[in-house]
Amino acid sequence: MSNTALLTVSGLGKRFGGLQAVADVDLEVRAGEILGVIGPNGAGKSTTFSMISGALPCSTGTLHFDGKPLQGLPTHAMAARGIMRTFQHNKPFASMSVRENVMVGMHTRLTGSLWQVLAGTRGAAKAERDAAQRADELVDFVGLGEWRNADVGTLSFGQGRLLEIARGLASEPRLMLFDEPAAGLTPAECDRLSDIIRQISQRGIAVLLIEHDMRFLMALANRVVVLNFGRKIAQGTPAEVQADEAVVAAYLGDVGALADA
Template identity: 45%
Template sequence: MANLELSDISVRFGGLQALTDVSFRVREGDIVGLIGPNGAGKTTVFNVITGVYRTSAGQVRYDGAPLSGMRPHKILAMGVARTFQNIRLFQNMTALENVMVAQHCRTRAGVLGAVLRTRAQKREEARIREKSLAALEFMDLGGFAHELASNMAYGLQRRLEIARALASEPKTILLDEPAAGLNPAESRELMHTIARISSLGINILMVEHDMKVVMGICRHIVVLDHGVMIAEGKPEEIQRDPRVIEAYLGNEHH
């Protein structure tokens, strides 16, 4: 069974048709790239999957269960996490505190337990801290646990966002332009990191403009143009597709 399946998704904002009959799957163990020119509808797809936008038509399913109409925090609890194109960290909190926030969808002690500082609440707090530190270590950020996010370099903040997504214990991660603003060395390290995340059994759907990253790491690619899917396939197929070259890749890929 496909972990994540979009079937004939359409999204309309007033008179603007943002997506039209978009259908694709992110299968178990997949690294899927979602590419296309600016305004193609890529972030709209992410917002539909994560419950930020409602569909005008079509259905999103995750492990066979419908996601359409669910609240974002419920979708996160089901195992679908995301990062954002524009970094959304709590700048006045430490790296560890930023990551610990992601564990709220896994907490059980409740407000009363937090107020009374019950034994169960203390155990849960220790577990959250341990999971969050492990996520930081995985992203090679262990040494920055107590650093304010605002004091961290841009590339480190990008990695911190991914660490926070990992701390929610996802089965699928949506990465929104993770290589944006990174230098070539950081982009290569990002590719290595994405491969390591995939090796944990986590599925990845990635919006990215850096074609070296997309072609180097993705196993399957979906191409949007003006809210319509114009192609999907393996990287080598996408690079040769004349519709994709005309709409997006340009002459350098001829």
């Protein structure tokens, strides 16, 4: 992990009508780190992610990725620049195999060639073989190797989550945003997911991770930012934020959440 900021967020704010969902949030994600984002329900975590990924415009504040401003870029341009967000309810492309779904995730990198590949254009055979090989590596990486040729419709919920991660990795991101990736997974699937996120970080990809499962998050995160009512109330190592009075107070209605970690 280095101390160089990959993503710098300053004074970020979002207003929905009369509701200040996010207010004056500063944070930075360093290359190769896992930065956890926690906070009670409605604290503004997902809204913050939406602004970072370009899905929502910011009401206030600035975003810099690799020293360059991010505002105004559409989501697909953000992906091309290296930011990938996984969604809790992302639907895979039905009636395609696991491998083909991952190949579709490469389109931000293949700049058009994948569509030639899928259309069977002459001269595209090598590109297709390379893409299929790379897709297989990613499918193996998330542990879906046995299912590479299976129709995505036959995957379990947990396997669908793993496929989404493989598809996200296919675009070769430098920063991945995970919004509650452990939600709905079995304990064994959570352990597997935790290993995968750790290995993603070891590959040099920075990770921003929102998670309500404190045991899961605190074991993974290098640093944690805490939001409450849209504002950042603390940041530090997992041990520091768990001992922080403002954080404990914010979670008072939900004492079990922090105590579990």
